[in-house]
Amino acid sequence: MRIFSFKTKFSDIIKLMNRINITPTQIKDTLYTQILPEVFKPARYTGGEIGSKIPKEDTEVRFAFTFPDTYEVGMSHMGLKIMYCLLNEMQGVTCERAFAPWEDMAKLMRQYNIPLYGLESFTPLINFDFVGFSIQYEMCITNVLYMLDLAGIPFRSSERNDFDYPLIIAGGPCTVNPEPFCDIFDIIIIGEGEVVTPKLIEIYKEYKGRTKEEYLKAIMNIEGVYIPSFYSVDENNSRTALVEGAPLEIKRTYIPDMNEVYYPEDTLVPFIETVHDRVMIEIMRGCPRGCRFCQAGFIYRPVRQKRLDLLKKQIDDQLTSSGYEEISLSSLSTTDYMACTDAISYIMEEYDNDKVSISLPSLRIDSFSLGLVDSIQKGRTIPLTFAPEAGSQRMRDIINKNVTEEDILSTMRQAFENGFTKIKLYFMMGLPYETDEDVLAIAELMQKIVDIYFELKLRPKDLSLSISVACFVPKPHTPFEFFAQDSKEEFDRKQRLLIENVNRKVRLTYHDSSLSVLEAAFAKGGRNLNDVIITAYEKGCYFDSWGDYYKEDMWKEAFSAHGLDFAVLAKREYDYEEVTPWDFVDIGVSKKFLVREAKKAEQQKTTKNCYEACSDCGINKDGGKCNFEI
Numbered sequence: 131m132r133i134f135s136f137k138t139k140f141s142d143i144i145k146l147m148n149r150i151n152i153t154p155t156q157i158k159d160t161l162y163t164q165i166l167p168e169v170f171k172p173a174r175y176t177g178g179e180i181g182s183k184i185p186k187e188d189t190e191v192r193f194a195f196t197f198p199d200t201y202e203v204g205m206s207h208m209g210l211k212i213m214y215c216l217l218n219e220m221q222g223v224t225c226e227r228a229f230a231p232w233e234d235m236a237k238l239m240r241q242y243n244i245p246l247y248g249l250e251s252f253t254p255l256i257n258f259d260f261v262g263f264s265i266q267y268e269m270c271i272t273n274v275l276y277m278l279d280l281a282g283i284p285f286r287s288s289e290r291n292d293f294d295y296p297l298i299i300a301g302g303p304c305t306v307n308p309e310p311f312c313d314i315f316d317i318i319i320i321g322e323g324e325v326v327t328p329k330l331i332e333i334y335k336e337y338k339g340r341t342k343e344e345y346l347k348a349i350m351n352i353e354g355v356y357i358p359s360f361y362s363v364d365e366n367n368s369r370t371a372l373v374e375g376a377p378l379e380i381k382r383t384y385i386p387d388m389n390e391v392y393y394p395e396d397t398l399v400p401f402i403e404t405v406h407d408r409v410m411i412e413i414m415r416g417c418p419r420g421c422r423f424c425q426a427g428f429i430y431r432p433v434r435q436k437r438l439d440l441l442k443k444q445i446d447d448q449l450t451s452s453g454y455e456e457i458s459l460s461s462l463s464t465t466d467y468m469a470c471t472d473a474i475s476y477i478m479e480e481y482d483n484d485k486v487s488i489s490l491p492s493l494r495i496d497s498f499s500l501g502l503v504d505s506i507q508k509g510r511t512i513p514l515t516f517a518p519e520a521g522s523q524r525m526r527d528i529i530n531k532n533v534t535e536e537d538i539l540s541t542m543r544q545a546f547e548n549g550f551t552k553i554k555l556y557f558m559m560g561l562p563y564e565t566d567e568d569v570l571a572i573a574e575l576m577q578k579i580v581d582i583y584f585e586l587k588l589r590p591k592d593l594s595l596s597i598s599v600a601c602f603v604p605k606p607h608t609p610f611e612f613f614a615q616d617s618k619e620e621f622d623r624k625q626r627l628l629i630e631n632v633n634r635k636v637r638l639t640y641h642d643s644s645l646s647v648l649e650a651a652f653a654k655g656g657r658n659l660n661d662v663i664i665t666a667y668e669k670g671c672y673f674d675s676w677g678d679y680y681k682e683d684m685w686k687e688a689f690s691a692h693g694l695d696f697a698v699l700a701k702r703e704y705d706y707e708e709v710t711p712w713d714f715v716d717i718g719v720s721k722k723f724l725v726r727e728a729k730k731a732e733q734q735k736t737t738k739n740c741y742e743a744c745s746d747c748g749i750n751k752d753g754g755k756c757n758f759e760i
């Protein structure tokens with residue numbers, strides 16, 4: 131029997147249900163008898179996978195690690211697996227998982243009054259102490275609201291008084307500019323969650339039974355913790371602390387020694403295929419290269435490498451416990467890991483009989499990288515992917531790619547000679563100072579690569595050459611944070627220019643320009659976007675990063691309802707001296723360095739990578755230099 135009408139707001143339904151106290155057993159029974167037989171991929175919603183944890187009987191604190199995308203995407207995220215195991219190893223703490231249900235599931239959950247629940251115990255999220263969202267990309271933010279809505283939790287921190295509701299936390303790379311979504315969260319973690327989250331939980335144990343404000347005050351000075359409700363911000367991004375002692379600058383927190391970073395001994399093995407079905411081991415954090423468009427290259431500084439003996443142990447633990455037949459050595463620039471060759475040799479020698487294959491993401495365009503891929507091929511045809519990012523040398527110097535055309539062409543020649551015929555290259559368009567000649571240079575470069583293939587007299591039908599051209603999005607805490615983005619019309623024109631000029635043998639894919647413009651508006655935006663996000667969700671926007679689900683018109687209406695236009699926000703430039711919405715976040719790299727790099731971009735001057743020379747980015751506040759020995 132339905133208790134509520136279709137017109138009842140779902141959050142009201144849940145509040146009422148909370149009163150009637152739906153139990154995990156009732157949720158589980160309804161799922162198995164009524165809902166799961168009707169949905170696509172029911173294993174997304176059942177938990178119980180190999181490596182999943184049974185909730186502790188003596189649980190004092192319940193934490194839900196919540197990923198605002200599908201199960202398949204979330205279960206491929208290494209951070210989830212790390213945090214899940216780390217928190218479950220804490221005394222008295224149970225960590226469960228929740229993902230964004232696909233719309234068929236959400237519809238039935240609404241129909242049967244089932245709130246969003248933790249996969250381990252079927253407990254409604256509303257009954258947890260913490261619900262922690264991982265914000266990996268800007269456009270997942272409406273899915274946070276979608277999940278809160280399904281859980282019956284009010285959207286804004288200000289609507290969740292005291293401990294009647296869980297504390298809603300955000301972490302992940304997008305929190306380096308938390309302002310566009312800060313009203314939703316009680317606590318925002320800036321930096322590496324492994325450091326902060328256990329501290330938040332330990333202090334919470336002491337503050338249970340007291341007020342939410344008392345608890346938030348107790349944690350507000352922990353490095354990496356930002357409590358948005360403790361500040362007011364004016365239209366010039368000037369900030370005032372509303373609570374005595376709240377810091378005006380929030381420092382990103384990170385673990386200086388990679389060998390001290392927690393890594394689980396076992397891993398979760400899903401029942402269904404996910405985006406990455408393999409063991410993923412992090413070999414290094416940070417990147418030494420300093421490409422000027424790349425946010426990760428700045429917000430994860432400095433480079434920190436894992437010792438080889440520790441890496442070998444983690445490889446053994448993970449492969450043995452999971453039974454996976456593929457392992458990925460992951461980092462932002464895998465071939466910059468100084469023990470990369472040794473790590474590969476170890477896996478090949480130790481796991482050759484088990485037929486374990488190795489995948490190497492993020493390769494540089496050079497013969498060393500090619501040699502590594504060649505050594506792991508074992509008779510398979512591995513597709514090669516490289517990212518020159520720009521077609522002309524002028525543009526590659528502006529972005530500090532530090533790769534020459536000679537490097538690219540000689541690597542391609544060597545690849546063809548070694549039997550690699552499936553090659554994908556990644557480029558961007560709309561970069562600062564870009565001209566039409568730079569766009570056409572992508573087509574010219576591809577023509578040279580096609581010519582090399584035919585010069586070598588290889589079988590034409592074997593060649594599979596593709597390029598993916600993304601629209602540049604200026605990101606906070608990079609030297610390009612000051613720049614405007616191209617308009618949608620300009621992106622569309624440049625895309626047509628490229629399509630008309632690229633060799634027909636090259637398969638070209640490109641990004642949705644409108645979605646990229648919206649992404650830039652959120653990357654560079656301020657507090658006024660909180661209302662827009664809520665309006666957009668209420669109009670029906672969610673799963674925005676899933677191509678067909680992006681509803682441009684609804685987003686335009688949502689911005690317009692608040693007197694804003696995302697096309698205008700994306701084109702916003704910042705002067706070097708101007709205060710940006712994210713200036714209060716100290717990621718470690720100094721603004722002085724970012725300005726220096728932005729000026730060098732204008733002069734088409736490059737900066738050496740950190741291994742070759744230190745360019746004094748400010749990460750070592752005492753002026754000390756990084757030590758890259760492992």
Ligand code: SF4
Pocket residue numbers: 431432433740741743744745746747748749750754755756
């Ligand atoms: S201090 Fe120097 S070596 Fe270290 S990350 Fe910054 S630029 Fe690179």
